[in-house]
Amino acid sequence: MNQHTRPNTRPVYLVDGCRTPFLKARGVPGPFTAADLAVGAGRPLLLRQPFPPEAIDEVILGCVVPSSEEMNVARIAALRLGCSERTPAWTVQRNCASGLQALDSAAQSIGSGRADLVLAGGTEAMSHAPVLFGRAFVEWLGNWSRARSLTARGRLLAQLRPHDLAPVIGLLKGLTDPIVGLSMGQTAEHLAWRFGIDRPSMDRFALRSHQRLGTAISDHVFSAEITPLIAPDGTAYTQDEGYRADSDLAQLGALRPVFDRPTGTVTAGNSAQVTDGAALLLLASEEAVERWDLTVLAQLMDIQWAALDPTEMGLGPVHAMAPLLRRQGLATADIDVFEINEAFAAQVLACQEVWSDRHYREEVLGDEPDQAIPDDALNPEGGAIAIGHPVGASGARLALHLALSMKRRGLIRGVASLCIGGGQGGALLLRAEGGMP
């Protein structure tokens, strides 16, 4: 891609957004499906708009593991939200950055003039991830349905072994890289080893994420971002469930490694939490903003995708942010906030490390090192380690939170970025409306 030209397109504005509280997956299917979550976030969002849901031109949602009952979950959510039957809707999958991909696709639609008003975002019910039959058992079932005679069936029954019946947890399968055979946690272990990031700094980072989230919660930062969910049993969910006010270093330090046992450093405490949640945003063209007299939150300036060795997928944000800033003629100092998804503490720390590392930037990215990303500017109100990481939704959550926090704090530019399982990175540049270019 030509890194010095900008695509000649219409401006794209982020006008509003809403997300559900992120609910901890507790080993059993949670109270909401992915479509329920998207509807839960989308309903209040659409309710407060000056236009009816039928005015939306397109609905795009990211979702990594849609359930078999909710294929093309975006279309299901669109219809349940009261969008017109004639509103096209599609679901995108780019692993951990599916929500960001949805925003990119929406921006493309608006930028190219195909749509004026797009509802985009992501939804994920990780607790509903399917439990699968193993391949051996599926084959056995196939033979069974073909077996006619009693003897053939008897023979098949005799062949069946208990371990054939062992279920495959879809979620674990999905979180393992099929090319290099490492689980996502193991790629984080790899980065920790390569860049010498030790356990205490990971735990400190994790604790800071909780503490920053705690401060933000007590400052009522999320009242503009989170909408409560109500389950059919009447329970109202109002807050992210991952936050632990009582977390401390001793507790974090006592956790055992999950991925490289027994001597690894990546634990459940310094990794993103498995959660259910959805975040939806409204993107609009200039025409739509004028037509409906919408208040603009921020302008979507640019998006960049990058790819790298799957073993080091955690460095994806660096690979995506570097060309993004370069193309926009910006440097670290021009960016007021960085929202980098906290898949693993080790991975974010590694990103921070290589961002200003001359050797890595020159050798691997072939560009100049940038100034370091200041701690204060990185995930200032907590990240996925405390909030949770519903994979399909996180990209949209980061963009929404970034826009809202920039507006609240009167900041001008911000970047949201994620690492992507399989060895990719994505980054988004927002400029607050009213801020100087």
Added chain:
Amino acid sequence: MKTLWRIEQDAVDGICRLGIDDPSHAVNLLSVAALDELDTRLDEIESGLSTGLASGPHAHPITGLIIESRKAKGFIAGADVGEFDRLADPSEAERHIRRVHALLARIEDLPIPTLALIHDVCLGGGLELALACRYRIASDDPATKLGFPEVRLGIFPGYGGTWRAIRTLGPVAAMQAMLTGKTYSARQAQRMGLVDRVLPQRQLETGARDLIRAAPLPSRASFSQRLPNLTPVRGWVAQRMTRRTAAKVRQEHYPAPFALIEHWRANGDNSRGLLDGEARRVPELLLGETSTNLRRIFHLQERLKALSGAEVLRPQRVHVVGAGVMGGDIAAWCALNGLTVTLQDLSLDQIGSAMKRAHRLFEQRLRDPRLVRAAWDRLIPDPDGEGLPRTDLVIEAVAEQAELKQCLFAEIETRVPEHALLATNTSSIPLERIGEGLRDPGRLVGLHFFNPVARMQLVEVVQGTATRTESIQRGLAAVRALDRLPLPVRSSPGFLVNRVLMPYLLEAVDLLDEGVSIAAIDKAAVDYGMPMGPLALADTVGLDICLAVADTLGPTLTAPEETPERLHRMVADGRLGKKSGQGFYRYRDGQAVHESIPHGDRPPHDLTERMIFRLLNECVACLREGVVEDPDLLDAGVVFGTGFAPHRGGPLHEIAQGGWERMRERLDALQRDHGRHFRPDRGWQLTPAGLYRGGH
């Protein structure tokens, strides 16, 4: 003459389609005109059996007959109830019934396969016609409903239904359907054996032709299903049925189910006996008091339904403020009926518990998980009132505090669109007071729902002095959109329903104070025909609410009464009725623990009269004051709002039946015996005609 039935023959397979479209009704009815014309059409079919309907070179013998509706909705909803009222004497009714028997027998005797194609309602006479066909196919649409509702009108099936239902379903299932008047979905009907196939609408016609071509034996009750029809068993089964029916209704109030059981017991051997029994027994019931009164109630119900003109816009979006029991249940009911609802409350937990009740309601009523989810999606928790700017109707159901409501409406008025109707569910605060802070009080109406919302059919539509007629029209339309019965009432304390109930409840408490037992008091009311006794009713409503209503309403009654001390005491002690587990009754798991009437308890001879006459006296006062427009509306309101003994046809009808003069004298006598609580209202001094004209 209007053409109702049209007949066409298919030139290829020779199957005839006989379709009805009754232009004078929204749904097809088996009226005399429809029967007359059916007669003629059957002549045509019978004479064209071998030659076909059309003459000429392409003539084809008739190979089958499909009876269907040519309306988009509804097969046949039953006989024309209005025509029954014009029958002068039992012999005329009997002639009519025997004629329909002959007509249906001709269909049954046709030498070709006959089939009823059922989409949407197929009730009463419509189902009896369908049962005369060899086969029945029903559409799987949720609107498809089959059943014998005759018993609700105080009669039982008379167009051969008792014979053909028993033949098809066996006596137990058939009697159960006819005794309960229950309606069945297409699937339920198929499981019972009432229909042969259930198909999606797109397959109805192909399926009908397929079944006619295949021409299997008609479906009949199995051997084991027929067993209870054997003479020795039948008597025993009938006895059991009688016992179980008697546990639910009283024979002197509702003779029809008992007459039906006896009819089956006596005539169940064969078709001749059953058909003959119908012709003799149904006319008696039809012209009897109960059926006449139940038909009156039926017509009153139709009148309430028709109060809202079809041209008045019905709301599609509703915003409910207050997610307490009433607000939450109103919101749920709105969502169930297809409206998009935003539910606002300060407390999210309150919204949560309302949503929980709503979900249970949706599951009970809709069953299909997709419909449940759609209703659930229509009910939107809205703590910030974001639904206001696009709503068509606001229903306020917050605590009964005038200032709170005033402030709320003043704020709501600034946020809702121009066209939105404002409604309050208040039961005790004058509409004029609530509307004080509004720029346009003419758009404020009362929509007074009753608890439990999902069971109480009536909604009072309250007109304040400032309320515009157009707002009332829209209020009536809103109630119809919710499939409830609207009753227009004037804004006066207690409106109609609470107002007439109050003296009746107070009298029950007075009787209790005089030492009459709870069981005796409630039994007297139930024996009269009330759905539950006054003390059980008070417990259900909640004694705190009763107390509040009694305090405001007591002094305004035609014979004012201060709230009995006992009520104050009970509320102060936390005995609030069903909800607190203890009121007049004790409750275990939500069920009242009934005590039998104490041995040797001799309730006063005028126990029933004392309670009922106070209610009747208040009805006269309401009519005199013009709380409702006319006596029929009053009767409708009291029957559908309080459950007042439907078989009596309404309180004013009851007075008319008893004789105006005689009833007034009786009230005078009660006043002599028991004092000022029985002071006759001034309305009694007018002639009934003068009062009914609205003389004040």
